[in-house]
Amino acid sequence: MTAEAEDRFLDLRNEPVDPGRQRDRTLRLRRLSKLEKMGLATEHAPGVWELSERMEPALRELGERGDIIRNMHRALKADGMERDPTTFQLHDAAPEVPIVGRVVDKYLNDELGENLTVVVDGIDGRTHHLPGIDPARIEDARIGSVVEIGPPEIASRPSDRTIAAIAEAGVYRPSRHLEQAKFEGRVPGGDYDGYVDAHVRRLEALRRAGIAERIDADQWRIPDDFESGAAAYDAGRKSQANVRILSAARLEQQIGADGATWLDRRLMSAETSDLAPTGFGQQVREAIDRRREHHIDHGDATPGPNGGTLYRRNLLATLRAREIERIGGEMAATKNLPFRAATDGEKVSGKFTGTVQLSSGKFAVVEQSHEFTLVPWRPVIERQLGKEIMGIVQGGSVSWQLGRQRGLEI
Template identity: 40%
Template sequence: MNQDDDFKPKLGKIRAGGGTRGRKFLHQVLAAANRAGGQSSGARTSKFHGGQIGRSAGIGRMLVSRDCHAAFRSRRVVIKSRIVKLAGKGVAGAKAHLRYIQRDGVTRDGAPGQLYGAEQDRVDGKPFLDRAEGDRHQFRFIVAPEDGDQYDDLKPLTRRLMAQMEQDLGTRLDWVAVDHYNTGHPHSHIIVRGRDDRDQDLVIAREYITTGLRERATDLVTLDLGPRTDLEIENRLRHDIEQVRLTSIDRRLLRDVDPDRLVWSTDTDAFQQSLRAGRLQKLKRLGLAEEVAPGRWRLADDIETTLRRMGERGDILKTMSREMTAKGLARSGADLVPHDPAAPPTRPIVGRLVARGLADEIKDRHYLIVDAVDGRTHYVEIGKGDSIAPIPDGAILRLDPRPVEPRPADHTIADIAAAHGGRYGIDIHLRHDPTASEAFAETHLRRLEAMRRLTGGVTREADGTWIIAPDHLDRAAAFERRQAQDAPVVVRILSALPLDRQIAADGPTWLARELVAATPEPLRDSGFGREVRDALAQRRQWLIEQGLARQEPDRIVFRADMLDVLRRRELLLVAGQLSNELGLAFVKTKSGQPVEGVYRRAVDLAGGKAALIEKSREFTLVPWRPVLDPHLGKQVSGILRGDDISWSFGRQRGGAECVVRTHVIWARVRGRIQAGSVTGMSSI
C-alpha cells in the first residue's frame, strides 16, 4: 500500500469471483465512508504535506478522531505554528525573531524575556543559532492556554509538552522557549530546530502540527487544572454574550442560519435559549442583527468578518492603552487611532515612538505605536519585522504610505525598451540617452533585478540585457503592491534623540530643522503636539544664547549657516570621543572625495546616522545607508557627493550590486564586439 488509507474491501467468500450484489454493497460502503469525511481514492493530490513521511502522522490522526464530547470539558489551548525556511534572508530573520521575543516588558514585572530550554532556566540564544547553521528550516510555535493566568510559571508545562512531543516524534528535539505575560493571555514562544537527533531534516506530519500538538497540550492543562466544571463553562458562555468579537455563541447561530440569513432565538435547552436571546440583543445593538418577527432574527451578511475586525480593534486599543500607561502618557480614548492593517494610513504621520511590538507573533509582523504631532496616538502595522531596522525608544519618526504606482524608473525602462525591440540594458540606455550617466543606468538595473527576484515580472538574458514586456508598467505596479504586503508603510527616523535631549543638543536636531523649515509640521495644541510646541520654544531660546539666532521686535532671525555650524560642532565632538576610543586620528571627508576603508559601525547623530569607516591610522564619518549593514567589518569604498554617497563593495559585494556590475561588463563587451574593437578582456 502506498498510503495508510489505501484499503479496498473484497466482499464475499474466500476465492469467490464476486458478483453484482457484492459490488453494489461495496459502492454503498465507499459512499458512506465519503459522506463521513473519508477521502476517495480519486481525490488525492500530489501536493506534499508530510503526511506520508512526516513523523507522528498516525498519532495526529488518532488525536483528531477522539471523542468530541469528552473534549467539551477539556481545557482549551490555542497553538499557532509556522515552518520558517532559513535559506537566504531566513537566517537573519531567525536571529531578529529570537532577539525580539526576548525584548523588554514581556515578563510579569516588565523585565526582558529569558530563553530557557529542556534542562536550564537560562540559556544563550547564540549557541542555539550556531547549532542551527546550515539547517533547512525551523519550527515556531506559540502555546497559549486559555487559563494560562492560573499558572505561576509556564516553564514546567512547556517542558512536559516538549517531552511528549519528543515521544510522539520518536526523536530528541533541540529547542528554546520564552514565556510572555504582557498580554491578556500568558503564552510561550517555542523555537525548534529543523533537525532530528540523527542530524537529518525533521519532517513533522501536518496532522500533528495542526491538531495533534494542541490535543497534547489540552490533555496536560486539563490534567493540571482539572476538567472544566459546569459552572466554569456557563460563566464563560455568559461572559461571551456581551463580547464585541466573534464568540462560540455566534458560531452556533451561524450554523443554524437558513439561506435567508434567518435564525431562531429559541432552543430546546433553556440555558442555550437564554444565551441565544441575550447574544442576539447584543448583536442588534451592534447593528449586526434585527428581529423580523417574535423569536425570528436576521443576521447581517458580513457578520462574521465584522465581528472578527471588531475583536481585533478591541485588542489593539487594549494594547495601546497598556503601552501608553507604561510610558506614563495620558491620552483620551478618542485620540487613540488604530489603523486597519488592510488599509494603512493615507497621510504621513510624524511623532514619537511609544512602542514597537508583534502584531502577528507567528508570522513576525510588527506594529508601531506613534504619539503624533496631530495630538493623536496611532497604531500602525509596518509589516515583516526584518523590513524595518531597530528603532530607538522615543525616536522621532515619519510614516508615509508606501506608493503602489510605477516609479519614474519604470517609465524610463518601458520607454527605452519600446524603442529597442522590447529590450533594456546599460549599453542600450546609454545609446538611447547619451546624457545619462552609467551610475544612473545602474539604478534601473537594480530595480529590474529586485523585480525579477520578488515577482519574476522581467527576464534577464545571458548577454546581460533584459526582456521588457509591453505591459511592464502593470508588472511594476504589481511589484509595488507585493512589496506593500511586506512593508505597507515607509518608516523614516527623523531623529534618534528623544525630544527632551534635542533642546540643548549641539547638532542639527529635528527641532532645529523644524525652526527653519519652509513648511514645518502642523502642530495641534494637545498631546505630543503641545510637547513639541513647548520644546521648540526652548530650543529657540537656546539657539539665541548660542549666537545662532537673534530676537527682533516681531520675529526671531536664524543665522543662514545655523544648521552647518551645528553639524560641524556635533561632528567634531563625536569625532573627538571616537578618536580617544579608537586611538586613531579623525579625517574629514569633503564632497567629491573618495572614501575607502573598513566599515566598523553606525553612529547615531542628531542629524541622522553616520558610518564609521576605519583605515590603518585614521577614520572618517560619512552618511550611513542601510546597504552598508551586510558589509559590517568589510572593505567598502565610495565617493561622497554632498549629503549622499555612492557605495561599492569590491570583492565582497554580492546580490543585486554584484549583478549590476556584471551586467555593466557584459554590456561593454557586447557593445565593443559590435563595434569590432575588442581584442581582449584587458580592453574593458
C-alpha cells in the same frame, strides 16, 4: 447562544417555570436586544430571534479591537501619557497619508517575527495603531523616537527608465548600453561593466516576474508597459508601509542637543500648520520654543524684529559638524585611532566598520589604517559592513560608489 440557535433562529417564547432559568432567559433577551441595536440580531415575532451570520466574526473583531485599545492605553500610560480614546485610529494597512509622531509601542504581531505593530502618538493629535511594519525598517527607532510612516514607495526606478530609454524597437541590448555609457562618461568611478551588469540583474528579476523576456545573452524583449509593470512589481513586493526615522532621540533629548535635530529642521521650515493644538502636536510646539531659546542662550540665534528669530548662517551644517567633532573625538579615545572630519566634496574611502546614531542622524564609521571618519549612512551600504567602500561627501550626504563586486547600486 449560537449553539442553541437552530439555523440561526432562537425561540424564547416559552417562559420557563424555574426561577433560575427565568433569570437566564431575561439576560439572553437583554443580550439579544443589544445585538439588535448592533445590527446582529432581528426579532421577527415576540420571543423569536434570528442571529446574523455576521455575528460571530463581528463580535470577534470587536473583542480584538477592545484588546488593541487596552494595549494602547497601557503603552501610553507606561510613557506617562494619557489620550482620549476617541482620538485612537486603528489602521488595517499602510496609511495613505504619512503619519508623523512619537513611537509609543512596538511589538511582534506574528509568530514568525516578520511583522511589527507600531503605536504612534501623532503630531495630528491622534494615536495611531499600525500593524504589518517591516522590523528592519524601524530597527533604529526606540520608544520615544520620532518617525514618519507612510504609503509604500511605488515610484519607478531610474534603472527601469534607463532600460526603457536604451531599448530600440522593444529590445534592450547590454552591449549597446555599455557603448553609450562609455561615450557619455557619467558613471561614477568609471565602472561601466558593473553599471550595465546591475541593469541586467534587474532585468533577470523582472524576467522571473514575467515582465521582461530574455531572447539571448545580448537581447532582452522590453514591452511597452515595462516601466509601469516594473513599478507594480516593486509595489507588490514592498506593500508594507514606508518608514523614515526622523529622530532616534526623544523630544526632550533634542531640546538641548548639540547636533542638528528634527526640531531644528522644524525651526528652519517654520511650518506649524500640521501640529495639532493638543497631544503630541502641542508638545512639539512647546519643544520648538524651548529649542529656539536654547539657540539664543548658546549664541546660535538672536531675537529678531517683530518677535522673530535670526539664526546663525548654515545653522544645520554648523550643528552637524559640531556634534561630529565631539563624538569623533570621544570615539578616537577608545579606538586609539585619530579622527578626522570629512569635508564637503571630499572622496572618502576605507573599511565600513559600523554605525553610530547621533542627534544629526545615523552615520557610518569608515576606517583607514591611520585614521577614521564619520559620514552620513544610507541603506545602500548596509550589506557592505566590513568591506572597503568609497563615496563622495556632498552637502550633508554621500554619493556611494560600490565597486565591481556588486556593481553600482541603482
